[in-house]
Amino acid sequence: xxxxxxxxxxxxxxxxxxxxxxxxxxxxxHEDGTSAILWGSVVGFCGLVHFAEQYFNxxxxxxxxxxxxxxxxxxxxxxxxxxxxxxxxTDMQMAMNAVWTVYGISVFAMIAYINIIPHSxxxxxxxxxxxxxxxxANGVVEPFRAFALSGSSLLMILYAFPTxxxxxxxxxxxxxxxxxxxxxxxxxxxxxAAMYDNLLAGLAGIGNWxxxxxxxxxxxxxxKSC
Amino acid sequence: MFKELDPILHSQLRLAVMSLLIGVKEAEFxxxxxxxNATAGNLSVQIQKLKDVGYVEVSKQFVNNYPQTTCKITxxxxxxFEAYVKALQEYLVPKN
Numbered sequence: 001x002x003x004x005x006x007x008x009x010x011x012x013x014x015x016x017x018x019x020x021x022x023x024x025x026x027x028x029x030h031e032d033g034t035s036a037i038l039w040g041s042v043v044g045f046c047g048l049v050h051f052a053e054q055y056f057n058x059x060x061x062x063x064x065x066x067x068x069x070x071x072x073x074x075x076x077x078x079x080x081x082x083x084x085x086x087x088x089x090t091d092m093q094m095a096m097n098a099v100w101t102v103y104g105i106s107v108f109a110m111i112a113y114i115n116i117i118p119h120s121x122x123x124x125x126x127x128x129x130x131x132x133x134x135x136x137a138n139g140v141v142e143p144f145r146a147f148a149l150s151g152s153s154l155l156m157i158l159y160a161f162p163t164x165x166x167x168x169x170x171x172x173x174x175x176x177x178x179x180x181x182x183x184x185x186x187x188x189x190x191x192x193a194a195m196y197d198n199l200l201a202g203l204a205g206i207g208n209w210x211x212x213x214x215x216x217x218x219x220x221x222x223x224k225s226c
Numbered sequence: 227m228f229k230e231l232d233p234i235l236h237s238q239l240r241l242a243v244m245s246l247l248i249g250v251k252e253a254e255f256x257x258x259x260x261x262x263n264a265t266a267g268n269l270s271v272q273i274q275k276l277k278d279v280g281y282v283e284v285s286k287q288f289v290n291n292y293p294q295t296t297c298k299i300t301x302x303x304x305x306x307f308e309a310y311v312k313a314l315q316e317y318l319v320p321k322n
Contacts, residue, residue, distance in 0.1 A: 008236065008237075008238055008241075010314050010317040010318055011318070013231075013236065013241060013314055014314055014318065016238065016241055016242055016245065017241065017311065019245075020241075020245030020246045020262075021246075021248065023246065023261045024245075024247075024249045024250055024253075024261070084289070084290070087254040087256055087260075088250050088252070088253040088254065088257045089250065089251045089252050089253070090249070090250045090251050091251050093251075
């Protein structure tokens with residue numbers, strides 16, 4: 001048992017410091033991998049079942065990928081439990097949490113993109129008076145639902161990723177707000193024509209990097225002059 | 227001439243607490259108690275001493291109706307710890 005009265009020489013002090021740093025280090029890796037096992041199982045199962053449905057031409061009667069939404073429920077409980085059991089927090093953990101949180105937001109944004117873009121494209125084509133048709137192998141001609149790839153929208157998800165991770169890990173609010181603005185521009189861009197997507201991408205760049213960069217520069221200058 | 231070792235840090239339990247906190251962002255009281263193998267009373271007194279000199283920040287909150295005490299090393303504490311280690315090095319490897 002440690003006692004503040006026990007006298008120490010220099011070697012003992014150094015040994016104590018080394019031992020305690022090693023003990024703290026050994027406690028960093030306490031995650032039991034539950035979340036990784038959950039998502040690996042769910043996504044693996046969904047992918048294999050969806051492949052089997054298409055390859056063997058059958059249907060299970062519902063979209064198997066909906067199971068990923070159901071998996072969010074146990075994930076919430078796992079996260080709460082892990083948070084309660086966490087007795088030590090490190091900068092590395094904060095950074096890793098930020099990476100996985102932003103990854104989750106990005107996946108959500110990609111799903112929104114996949115679901116919204118075809119509808120938006122159809123509306124924009126209709127407004128421009130463009131109608132596309134396809135001729136099937138049996139000679140029947142029917143409307144073709146094409147969609148325009150919105151590259152700027154996809155890039156905005158990538159723009160926000162490192163900014164939000166850095167903002168969350170370093171608790172730097174301008175980057176957090178910049179990344180949130182970037183996600184807002186991303187969602188707006190899903191409903192706008194390509195010309196406006198470029199405008200939104202430009203605004204995203206300003207909010208995401210330019211403004212936080214200027215704030216950082218200002219702080220750096222102030223720090224240097226002190 | 228040897229630098230005098232910081233008397234606040236040159237104590238077994240206080241140095242152990244600081245050494246634990248130097249490598250982490252923050253740690254709960256129970257974690258520190260577990261790693262130092264100290265009694266809760268003694269540890270509380272030593273953490274209070276570290277807090278009084280501004281080496282650590284202590285925050286108390288209730289989580290699920292249980293009190294939770296979290297400790298975090300401050301920039302002053304980091305500077306003091308670094309100075310202590312530097313002074314130790316001088317003792318162990320004296321300059322010619």
